[in-house]
Amino acid sequence: MAQLSVKKVKKISTKKMDKKNVKAPAGTKKAAKNAKVQVEEELLLQTPRGMRDILPGDQPYWDQIRRVLTRISLEYGFGRIDTPVVEYANLFTRSVGTGTDIVDKEMYIFNTKGGDKVTLRPEFTAGIGRAYIQHGMNVLPKPVKLFSMGQIFRYDRPQEGRYREFWQGNFEAFGEQDPILDAQLIQLAHRVVTSLGIKNIQFQVNSIGCPKCRKEYQNLLVAYFESKKQKLCQNCKKRLETNPMRVLDCKEDKCVQVSTTAPQSVDHLCIECRVHFKSLLEYLDELDLPYMINPKLVRGLSYYTKTVFEIWSNDEEGKKHSFGGGGRYDYLIESLGGEHTPAIGFGLGMDRLVAEMKRVHAKSYIEPRPRVFLAQLGDLAKKKSLNVFAELQKNGILTAESFGRGSLKSQLRVADRLGVEITLIIGQKEALDKTVIVKDMVSGTQETVGYDRLIIAVKKILKNNVVVSHSEE
Numbered sequence: 001m002a003q004l005s006v007k008k009v010k011k012i013s014t015k016k017m018d019k020k021n022v023k024a025p026a027g028t029k030k031a032a033k034n035a036k037v038q039v040e041e042e043l044l045l046q047t048p049r050g051m052r053d054i055l056p057g058d059q060p061y062w063d064q065i066r067r068v069l070t071r072i073s074l075e076y077g078f079g080r081i082d083t084p085v086v087e088y089a090n091l092f093t094r095s096v097g098t099g100t101d102i103v104d105k106e107m108y109i110f111n112t113k114g115g116d117k118v119t120l121r122p123e124f125t126a127g128i129g130r131a132y133i134q135h136g137m138n139v140l141p142k143p144v145k146l147f148s149m150g151q152i153f154r155y156d157r158p159q160e161g162r163y164r165e166f167w168q169g170n171f172e173a174f175g176e177q178d179p180i181l182d183a184q185l186i187q188l189a190h191r192v193v194t195s196l197g198i199k200n201i202q203f204q205v206n207s208i209g210c211p212k213c214r215k216e217y218q219n220l221l222v223a224y225f226e227s228k229k230q231k232l233c234q235n236c237k238k239r240l241e242t243n244p245m246r247v248l249d250c251k252e253d254k255c256v257q258v259s260t261t262a263p264q265s266v267d268h269l270c271i272e273c274r275v276h277f278k279s280l281l282e283y284l285d286e287l288d289l290p291y292m293i294n295p296k297l298v299r300g301l302s303y304y305t306k307t308v309f310e311i312w313s314n315d316e317e318g319k320k321h322s323f324g325g326g327g328r329y330d331y332l333i334e335s336l337g338g339e340h341t342p343a344i345g346f347g348l349g350m351d352r353l354v355a356e357m358k359r360v361h362a363k364s365y366i367e368p369r370p371r372v373f374l375a376q377l378g379d380l381a382k383k384k385s386l387n388v389f390a391e392l393q394k395n396g397i398l399t400a401e402s403f404g405r406g407s408l409k410s411q412l413r414v415a416d417r418l419g420v421e422i423t424l425i426i427g428q429k430e431a432l433d434k435t436v437i438v439k440d441m442v443s444g445t446q447e448t449v450g451y452d453r454l455i456i457a458v459k460k461i462l463k464n465n466v467v468v469s470h471s472e473e
């Protein structure tokens with residue numbers, strides 16, 4: 001990386017030098033000065049590739065998602081956890097596993113000045129699992145339910161709607177092996193997505209077995225693919241050695257062809273896994289959730305066992321894409337050095353959800369609007385206004401102001417644009433008298449009140465006006 005940027009700088013500076021040398025012949029003082037300036041790296045006023053800014057105009061959608069995620073996580077008994085964006089790199093090599101795209105190609109790995117090999121987190125589960133062990137959460141009543149929300153980084157090829165920095169809402173439940181929890185998490189995911197106004201969705205579910213039954217299944221699968229090896233893409237030929245189940249979700253046409261008749265994990269489950277999967281499906285039927293069994297769904301990460309699932313848009317018009325997914329990982333905590341802890345989790349891609357909310361014209365969060373404007377005129381009034389403003393906010397009265405503007409006229413213009421119901425004015429006289437002019441913009445009446453009566457007077461007018469309510473869903 002470092003080498004690359006040096007090269008780029010050199011190229012840029014030669015170009016500049018050529019142009020400038022015409023004006024300043026070599027050897028002159030000016031030329032020497034130019035040469036010094038030219039070594040400076042060019043400033044690119046743009047986000048790094050695959051990353052973007054989320055501007056104020058988009059924030060109401062993000063606010064809505066954050067609010068819905070937070071509310072529903074509480075309803076389902078999840079506690080919020082925030083883990084660092086940076087973790088030791090081998091946490092993911094050990095858990096997500098080599099032979100996966102995430103670990104082999106997509107991690108932002110770097111060495112710190114102290115020589116630690118770290119990475120920007122490429123997913124949530126491993127970090128949350130690490131925190132579970134580090135803080136001895138195994139002594140807490142089970143299941144331990146943890147919710148998180150934040151950025152994920154994957155050095156992937158940027159595509160439409162796919163970024164190198166993206167956001168996820170993430171749910172993990174530790175210490176419970178009953179399939180009712182699998183069903184409950186799918187129900188939770190359904191509730192989040194539909195609460196956002198995205199109604200047309202479908203779950204894909206599958207069981208990829210446990211270490212006991214998967215070994216046998218994988219042998220069968222490898223034998224099958226070996227017999228058709230010449231028909232597979234280059235990547236899949238390699239996957240056959242490292243992560244054979246990944247061949248099943250390769251998107252290359254020829255691999256899809258070969259996969260259609262491949263042995264399916266659901267046909268080769270041990271009794272325990274079969275019973276688990278069967279009861280999960282019964283729960284899903286009971287909940288009347290829209291789902292289909294996708295025998296080719298494997299989700300690629302090495303730590304998954306038994307249940308895996310994904311949430312897909314199911315709109316005829318829209319491009320079909322996944323909003324997220326997850327699965328069981330009954331051996332992850334153990335493999336990281338903790339005690340045996342069956343667990344399950346999933347993540348929802350917030351970027352995708354925002355895009356879909358916009359596409360289906362779902363409601364974004366509406367910020368409560370200020371209904372009161374505070375104007376001031378003169379130096380003393382200006383001084384008094386900060387305290388009056390604070391007093392109004394303290395009493396839950398959302399108030400707008402434009403303290404930086406000197407003229408009353410321009411302040412009132414702002415008030416007018418905001419469409420407030422009350423304008424409060426403090427002039428020189430009022431500042432001396434410790435009073436405020438309260439102007440009811442709806443009825444046009446006004447009165448002068450002392451500080452002690454201000455809150456009551458404002459509340460009375462607001463109460464008489466029609467209350468605009470802002471619902472959440």
Ligand SMILES: [Zn+2]
Pocket residue numbers: 209210211212213214269270271272273274
């Ligand atoms: Zn099994």
Ligand SMILES: [Zn+2]
Pocket residue numbers: 232233234235236247250251252255
């Ligand atoms: Zn392939």
